[in-house]
Amino acid sequence: MARATVFLALCFAAAQSAGAVTFAVPSKAGTGGYAYAPLDPAPIGISFEFFAFPSYVANVTGTNQCLANWKDLTGVWPPIRIGGTTQDRAAYDATTPAYVVYSVAKAADAPATLTFGPKFMTLAGTYAGTVVVGLNRGKNNIENTIAAAKVAVAEIPNLLAIELGNEPEYWVKDKQPIASGTWNPATDAASQNDWNIRVGNAVGKMNIIQAGNWNDAPPAWGAAQLIATENTTVKQYVRHFAHHNYPGGSVQKLMTHPTTVKSIQVFDADIAAVRRTGREYVFGETNSVSGGGAAGVSPTFGAALWTMDYSLRAAFNNMSRTYFHHGTVGNCQYCFWGRRTMGAPYYGAHAAVALMAGASYLTALDTGKTNYAGYASFDASGTPLRVLLYNSDYFSGSGSRTSQSFTLTGLTPTATALRAKRLTAASASSRADQGNDISFGGQYFRNVTCAAGGTETYETAAVAGGQATFSLQATEALLVYLQ
Incomplete structure (x- = not known):
């Protein structure tokens, strides 16, 4: 596909400096009055819908390369989770030679x-990164689930x-058998505790359960209420807690930084409750809009910037991993990514991975x-x-595109220049799957293969007196390298 050259110029106009946003860069983690979060070696991962997982591995060419791109940055394969609504529609069949067996009226169903x-499970076991597997509890057939769990333990190193x-x-709405009587946070907690013990005991593994996995916001459906019901026996089987989240909204609302911050803060008390137990808290399943996304929102560059900001804010708020x-x-x-085209959100996730690659604190x-x-x-x-740096001012693609100056202070006194890579597109509505130009440091990701194309481009900014100023257009981000 022919691609136009994306405008990458970095402006340092003195006229803009008077209104610059100023950030002081700490000389050391733990200083400067900032809060700091420890980072997982691979804080950003992928969740695959249960029934679709084999297709992503066997039939979608770009899957391995898209994951490998992040491994090349961090040195660690990104974590994956296999689960979703269809895990509670799935039964294990030890006799089938197929990955999955099902029928649908339309391929998109x-x-x-x-x-x-x-x-x-053998296919899941070929992945070199960590794997979380979701199994059926809704059908209330624990013997079948235990049989599947034993195979998962045996086949996934x-x-x-x-x-x-x-x-x-x-599950009440879905008419799942396990929820046929009274079903609320308390009865779910009792069910989770019982199943956690029985499955953990059956597979002979401690610290093996990802507990929680709700989508409704805490505290009603949250880790704190579940922890309060756990006895000593169940605690030894629970490795960490997970919540799901789909913020939704328009492109402009989704990508606006204060909105993202508030959407993550909803989980602060729940995260704190889990951290007090010494365990991790993760977004086990999340994305922009539930139900596979919204056509006018989820595939856009604005959603890419949200993906970047959201995953970083989650990590800063002590979310260990975001799937x-x-x-x-x-x-x-x-x-x-898909079979034939790349998606814009991958660019935002890639920029976030690039910021956190090899880092221990954020x-x-x-x-x-x-x-x-x-x-x-x-x-x-x-x-x-x-x-x-992120300018979340919304640019629709029409009218004038504003810009904002950012000044970094506290830079190494001996530094004379800094390199930077820009994440940019023509507007918030730009879509990679429709051939619109999106780039990170002058590069894009090829359709089908997910291999990087274009020439990697670094912009340079002068450092004077321990300061450097950068200009970002509305709906843009910039990754600045301090070393």
Whole structure:
């Protein structure tokens, strides 16, 4: 596909400096009055809808390369989770030679029922990164689930956890058998505790369960209420807690920085409750708009910038990992990639991975109350590595495109220049799957293969007196390299 050259010029006009947003870069993690979060080696991962997982691996060429691109940045394969609504429609069949067996009226549909065999787990076991597998609790057939769990443990060397049931708060509506009587947070908690013990005991593994997995917001459906019901026995089987989240809204609302900050703060008390137990908290399934995404929102560059900002703010708020969900192949507006085209959100996730790659700590340099954001990452010794700047002012593509200056202070006195890579597109509505130009540091990701194309481009900014100023257009981000 022919691609136009994307405008990458970095302006340093003195006239803009008077209105610059100023961020002081700490000389060391733990200083400067900022809060700091420890980082997982691979904080951004992918969630695959249960029935679609084999297709993503076997039939979608770009899957391995898209994941490998992040491994090349971090040195660690990104984590994956296999689950979703169809995990609670799935029954294990030890006799089937197929990965999955189901029928649908249209290829874009998700199956109402399905079976899966041992090869499903063997396929998951070929992945070099950590794997979370979601199994059926809704059908209330624990013997079948235990049989599947035993195969998962045997066939997946990098199995991180098993989750038992997906979004149980909806099971009454879904007419799941386990919720045929009274079903509320308390009865779900009792069910989770019972299944966690029985499955953990059956597979002979401690710290093997990903508990929670709700979508409704805490505290009603949250980790704190579940933890309060756990006895000593169940605690030894729970590795970490997960929640799901789909903020939704228009492109402009979604990508606006203060809105993103508020959407993450909803989980602060729940995260704190889990952290007090010494366990991790993750977004086990999340993306822009539920139900596979919204056509006018999820595939856009604005959603890409949201993906970037959202995953970084989640990490800063002590979310260990964020798994972005990928649904039905060919019917997934928020997917990062598909069979034939790339999705814009992949670019935002890639920029966030680039900021956190090899880092041990992250801080937010902004208060979260304006449209202008800054994040800084630090290595294991606390030395600053990179800063990401984000102008979340909305640009629709019509009229004049505003710009905002950002000044970084506290830079190394001996530094004379900094390199930077720009994440940019023509507007918030630009879509990679429709051939619109989106680039990160002058590069794009090729359709079908997910291989990087174009020439990697670094912009240069002068440093004087320990300061450097950058200009970002509305709806743009910039990754600044401090080393």
